[in-house]
Amino acid sequence: MDNLIALLIAAPLLGAAVLLCGGRRLDAVGHWIGTALAAASFVFGVILFADLLGKNAEHRTLTQHLFSWVPVEGFQADVAFRLDQLSMTFVLLITGVGSLIHLYSVGYMEHDERRRRFFGYLNLFLAAMLLLVLADNYLLLYVGWEGVGLASYLLIGFWQHKPSAATAAKKAFLVNRVGDMGLSIAIMLMFTTFGTFAFGPVLGTHEEPGLVGGASGATLTGIALMLLLAACGKSAQVPLQSWLGDAMEGPTPVSALIHAATMVTAGVYLIVRSGALFNAAPDAQLVVTIVGAVTLLFGAIVGCAKDDIKKALAGSTMSQIGYMVLAAGLGPIGYVFAIMHLVTHGFFKAGLFLGAGSVMHGMNDEVDMRKYGGLRKYMPITFITFGLGYLAIIGFPGLSGFFSKDKIIEAAFAKGGTEGWILGGAALLGAAITAYYMTRVMLMTFFGEERWRNQPTRSPEAPSAEPAAEHQGEHAEPHPHESPRSMTVPMIVLAFGSVFAGGFFSIGDRFLHWLEPVTGHAEGNPPVSALTVTLATMAVLVVGVAIAWAQYGRRPVPVVAPRGSLLTRAARRDLLQDDFNHVVLVRGGEHLTRSLVYVDHTLVDGVVNGTAASMGGLSGRMRKLQNGFARSYAVSMFGGAAVLVAATLLMRAV
């Protein structure tokens, strides 16, 4: 049974190899090969899951040692896998949602002539992500981590003929490099501190604490902060959040994959996996919660102002991942709920993105929500599935998001003290804003007037043109229609997940009992009862929805965006994140290089050139001695001989 673990990764990896090396012969069947291998990986995952369920909670860890990768005396890096409840959860999410997205892409990318390559990249993405969650040491995890970065680069820049897509891919890759630096430094620190970077020895188990206990607080805080930096990069947390919005340049299934099943969840996985390390470094945990709280508000505010449906959803992802990071920073109070929200979020965010893709598919790839409106009549299935995802994400009672988000807010309050109130308040505020922006998306897209009538879409200044639309005429009025079966089926399945997953996990605390052996769990000391928190969440939810309805439901939505307040304008520019990066990092870097060039020119070149010039001047003076008069040479010789004789005599006398 243990041997199946490697097959989990091997299946999509084989798919990537076959599809990318196979050439045009596979164009006709390539997408089905990719989908089948992703599904095969899911089947292996289910078999392993059934196997794990049949065991005792304490023995649900499977390991597989493939080979020794770098055996150098003290430095032992193995290619070995570890499948426990945490990895299992991720495997099912990645392969399950991933397979659905593969299926969806068959329809979505139908008109793209590079579809085979697209599926190759998708498979590569799955393989890298599976390697990341299955690795049993940090170095192998790093390989998967980099693989995810590579695959995201390839997929975000898939339409590389668009300069904006190529730039977005580069941006995502570069920002991720900053985080990767953090992870590599963390691994180096771990190796120098503990002498190993395998999960088992470093993190320990419940019975025997790992090497973490033996290290000094400062070292642990350093390692934990570096891990947090890595998580910030992959999970698009402040301050490394800027790539996520631009990553919308990729095809919509890619956005769904990045936001729901892979990539952004990697950071949360890293923090929860390294829980033992973070528990020993409370300062770092505080930073984690702060990053989470700031990001969840940041993303939510950005999501409110965007008119591009995908970018609004991207802001929402940032915000939801912020919730997870916040929960992960709370320590054992929150680990389980972070992962639970991650899974439910995987369902409804994938559903929302696929729904958005379906809307775009029917609207000539228009992404501006101000040019949508009243689409519920034309795309009933998309409307219903998107609507269920919407209800799930805002935390409508009974749906997935309600259970998981509510738990995180409770956990934030349960942190106790002033921190608990601040974090809990931020989470509550985030819930209100979430309700607001998601209602806004819903109303602008599916309700109200049909603003797309008599309105050519894809105006020249609209930058997001997807090539599928290019042969449909540049300025035709869109004819909204429901998407093909291969696209609606995944949306329906995901809608089921959005509705029932949360309840299924929460009844009898199933998810808690499942994950507890790995992550541990503590109740904390909530200052207010769970019921109060739930009621407060409901109250802010109603407020958020009501404000959105007052603004976008009751009044017609203008086709051209109004100027808006200062905050709105800032939020449209992603709260000036790029301007900040430009001013601080780009300008700062330019000034640094300029001053270095100045030092180089004045100091270094000055020394070199000065030496040369003084040598030149000296020889210029010396050469005057060579005047060509034999008698002056004779004087020199005579003087020299006299000096020699004098010196000899002097030495004798001494």
Place this chain on the structure above:
Amino acid sequence: MNPVNYLYLAALLFTIGATGVLIRRNAIVVFMCVELMLNACNLAFVAFSRMHGNLDGQIIAFFTMVVAAAEVVVGLAIIVSLFRSRHSASVDDASLMKL
């Protein structure tokens, strides 16, 4: 007679020769002054040979004469050809090798 007097004479001749080399312009005179210095040295060698009672100095004097004879041949040839080409035997005129 005290051999030290010969050394004084040698020093005097050497000084006259050196002074001549440094201050005279005519190549022939400079050349003769060089010969004077060489012969001053010869005199000193012979005097020392006598004072120390061995023949080393005299042998060296012979060597010097042989070298001086060869030098005279080459030197005079150079001076004659210099005079033929420049119509002057002044050493200061032959300063073409300066920078």
